[in-house]
Amino acid sequence: MTISIKEISDQAQWNNFLTAQPRGHLLQSYEWGELNRYLGGNIYRLGALQDGRLVGALQLSVAPVPLPASVPGLRLNWLYGTRGPTVEGLDSPALKALIEQAHDIARQEHAVVLRLEPNIADDDPDLHKWLATYHRLGFRSNPIAIHGRRSWVLDIRPDAEQLLANFKMTWRQNVRASERKGVVIREANSEADFDTYYDLLKITSERDDFFIHSKDYNKEILRHFASKGDAVLYLAEHEGEAIAAKMLIRFGDWCWDMFGASSNHKRNLKPTYLLQYRCILWAKQKGCSYFDFRTIPEILEPGEEMWGVYEYKKGFGGFSRLNMPTQDYVYHPLIYQAWRKMVEIRRARRHKERQKIELERAERGKQSSTTK
Structure with a gap:
C-alpha cells in the first residue's frame, strides 16, 4: 500500500x-x-x-x-x-x-x-x-x-424529556425554576449582543481567574463556524438584562461547549441551568450525538482546580472521558x-x-x- x-x-x-x-x-x-x-x-x-x-x-x-x-x-x-x-x-x-x-x-x-x-x-x-x-x-x-486530558461528555441521543429526567433532581428544579422566574434564552444576533457576551466573559474571567482571548479572536471563532450554521451564541436574559451567555460549536456529530459566562448578580435565578439545557437541545437539533462540556479536573478529587465546575457539569448526566x-x-x-x-x-x-x-x-x- x-x-x-x-x-x-x-x-x-x-x-x-x-x-x-x-x-x-x-x-x-x-x-x-x-x-x-x-x-x-x-x-x-x-x-x-x-x-x-x-x-x-x-x-x-x-x-x-x-x-x-x-x-x-x-x-x-x-x-x-x-x-x-x-x-x-x-x-x-x-x-x-x-x-x-x-x-x-x-x-x-x-x-x-x-x-x-x-x-x-x-x-x-x-x-x-x-x-x-x-x-x-x-x-x-x-x-x-x-x-x-479529561472532559465531561453527555450522550444526547435520548429524547429531550429523557435527558432532562437524567439530570440531578436539583438541576431539573433549577431549569424549571429559572424559566418560571422569567429567564429567557435567545440567540445573539447583533454586534451589541456580541459585546454583551464578551462583557459577561470578562466578568467571569475576573471572578474565576481564568484566561480569555481577545474580543476580536472570539469574533473570529464565531465567524468561521457560524456562517455554516455550526456555531451559536446564546444569551440568558431577565427583564431585558443579559445575565449569562454560551458559545457552542458543532463539528461532525459532536458539539463543544466552548465558552460560558455569567454576571455577578441575579444568580439566584439559576440562569446557567436553563441556558445549559437549551444548549443541549440546540446540539440535538443539529444532529449531534455527543455534547462535550470540555475540561474537568484530571484528578477527580475535591480541592483540585475546576472541582466546582466539574460538580456543576456532572449534574447534567454524562460520563468522564480521559484522553x-x-x-x-x-x-x-x-x-x-x-x-x-x-x-x-x-x-x-x-x-x-x-x-x-x-x-x-x-x-x-x-x-x-x-x-x-
Whole structure:
C-alpha cells in the first residue's frame, strides 16, 4: 500500500475526512488551523493519501520554545498536534508516514520536540495498543498535557424529556425554576449582543481567574463556524438584562461547549441551568450525538482546580472521558529536559495556589448552605 504525504488546502476534503472518523476532533478542523494562523502561528496540514483518497490527517502548529535571556540569538521551536493525528485505524500505514513527514518539518523548524495529543480516550478499546504503537515509533508519554486530558461528555441521543429526567433532581428544579422566574434564552444576533457576551466573559474571567482571548479572536471563532450554521451564541436574559451567555460549536456529530459566562448578580435565578439545557437541545437539533462540556479536573478529587465546575457539569448526566497521555518525540534532550523542568515547577506552584482557592470556595459554600 503506497502512501503519499502532501499539504492539504481543500477545506471540504480535510473536514469531510475528519468528521467521518470516530477519532476526528474540532481542534484538528480546517477552521481551527485558520484560527491558529490568525493568532500568528505557522500551520502545516499534512494529508496521507492512498490512490488520491485521504486516509490520514495531521494538523501541526509551530511555536517558539521560551528560552532564558542568557541564550540570546538562539531560536528554537516545538511542533504541536492538538487531538491529532487522525487515521482510519490502528494498523494504518498513514500514521508512520505522517510522523516521518513531521520529522522533516521538525528539522526545518529547528524543533526541540514533536508533541502529539491524539483524540484517543479511555473508552477506546484499543487504547493500550495505540500507546504501544506510539512508543514503537519513538515517542514517550508526558504526564503534563497542553490541552486538558479529561472532559465531561453527555450522550444526547435520548429524547429531550429523557435527558432532562437524567439530570440531578436539583438541576431539573433549577431549569424549571429559572424559566418560571422569567429567564429567557435567545440567540445573539447583533454586534451589541456580541459585546454583551464578551462583557459577561470578562466578568467571569475576573471572578474565576481564568484566561480569555481577545474580543476580536472570539469574533473570529464565531465567524468561521457560524456562517455554516455550526456555531451559536446564546444569551440568558431577565427583564431585558443579559445575565449569562454560551458559545457552542458543532463539528461532525459532536458539539463543544466552548465558552460560558455569567454576571455577578441575579444568580439566584439559576440562569446557567436553563441556558445549559437549551444548549443541549440546540446540539440535538443539529444532529449531534455527543455534547462535550470540555475540561474537568484530571484528578477527580475535591480541592483540585475546576472541582466546582466539574460538580456543576456532572449534574447534567454524562460520563468522564480521559484522553491518552501526551506523546513527545524528543529531538534535543538537554533543552527538552530543562524546559520540561521549568514547566513542572510552574505547574506545581499554580496547582498549589489553585488548590487553596478551590478549598476556600468549598468552605464558603458549606458555610452559606448552613446559614440558609
